[in-house]
Amino acid sequence: MRAVFYNKYGSVDVLQYGELPKPVLKHDQVLVRVHAASVNPVDWKAREGKMMPVTGLTFPRIPGVDIAGVVAEIGRDVESFLPGDRVFGMISDTVGGAYAEYAAISEKVTVPIPDNLTYKQAAAVPLTALTALQALRDKGELKAGEKVLINGASSGVGIFAIQIAKVLGAAEITGVCSTDHVQLVKSLGADNVIDYTEEDFMQHKQKYDLIFDAVAKTTYLDSKDCLKHHGRYVTTVPDPKDIALGFMLSVFSDKKLKTIITKDRGEDLKLIKHWIEAEQVKPVIDKIFPLKKAAEAQKYSEAGHAAGKIILMIDGE
The missing domain is CATH 3.90.180.10 (Medium-chain alcohol dehydrogenases, catalytic domain)
Structure with missing residues (x-):
């Protein structure tokens, strides 16, 4: 072959x-x-x-x-x-x-x-949609009515995360991407879009129930001030320097650091298939x-x- x-x-x-x-x-x-x-x-x-x-x-x-x-x-x-x-x-x-x-x-x-x-x-x-679903639902414990920020919103994972967050009932979705991709992220359902070439979301006064870094470009230590009480920060591939200190600090804080390792679950992919058929999610x-x-x-x-x-x-x- x-x-x-x-x-x-x-x-x-x-x-x-x-x-x-x-x-x-x-x-x-x-x-x-x-x-x-x-x-x-x-x-x-x-x-x-x-x-x-x-x-x-x-x-x-x-x-x-x-x-x-x-x-x-x-x-x-x-x-x-x-x-x-x-x-x-x-x-x-x-x-x-x-x-x-x-x-x-x-x-x-x-x-x-x-x-x-x-x-x-x-x-x-498969991989990117499963990652987004498991990061938001399982690690991030996203609940209906919560505010979520997705860093890397135009990435393979981020594109599905925007859409799946909406399906899961997020009240407000903020996507972070570059200038060229702002319109795409808006079209997928983001309520707000931050252009990282012009502003840093970590400098905003906005606070979120869940921050999902789909491209592992930030750290828990830098992002935790943007989390509400009992907020969650989820990342795909954490910075090694952030892991030990970040996890230690999150143990003593109500703001938690979570990492996602994608599981090849058939039942999860069937759920995503259902959303695609219902035109709630698209690649x-x-x-x-x-x-x-x-x-x-x-x-x-x-x-x-x-x-x-x-x-x-x-x-x-």
Whole structure:
């Protein structure tokens, strides 16, 4: 099968495009003929070796966790799907395998693609939408009627966080983004938008029940004065310097620091699918690359200026 892979950790230059064997299917997995995948920061952070304690030293490695495509084969214990079904899902971070013509994924985290999504739109959903949902609902304990601020509101995670916060009943949603993305963030449902190139939300007098930093650009220590009593600060990848002191201070404060590690929960993705079908939530695509240009796509992701998701098209290159 065609695939993008690497045989050692390093810069984007270690990525290769070529032929690899199809994945060996386990009893509880489905083999998906991948039509589209997405590029996430975790892909290039893993490639750089920053997740080596988790990813190990087994090569070759195929990047990517988000897939959308058609079921090609099913394991003997699979009961929910048949060959030909349109599906999407998030492969475990420690496994990867999305940048390829075929990918194996557990049945329990595989979900039918909503009828109102194309393959490229479906590939834009799993990791970032699951991160936003679990950050707001589980870690942030967002309640109806609360005020929430989302930093990095035009990022892959931020775009879903704006929409999911609204579905969960937030009374007021403030998004933080650059000038170029203000209108996009407003169109997704943000009540207020702060352009970080012109003002710093941490200098505002506004206070929030929940601050979610979708791009890990702030710290609990810097943001806690913007939280109301019993407020929560949630971040995706906390600053190491912030972790120890921040957690220690939050233990003795009613303002809590939480971190999010996304879980590949099938039930959560089914809930997101329901919201998409009801047109309450939608993916936003920034740019599309063919599979063979995955290195270029990762460079674009690393630059940090995408508004929405970066997609790799495997079929129809």
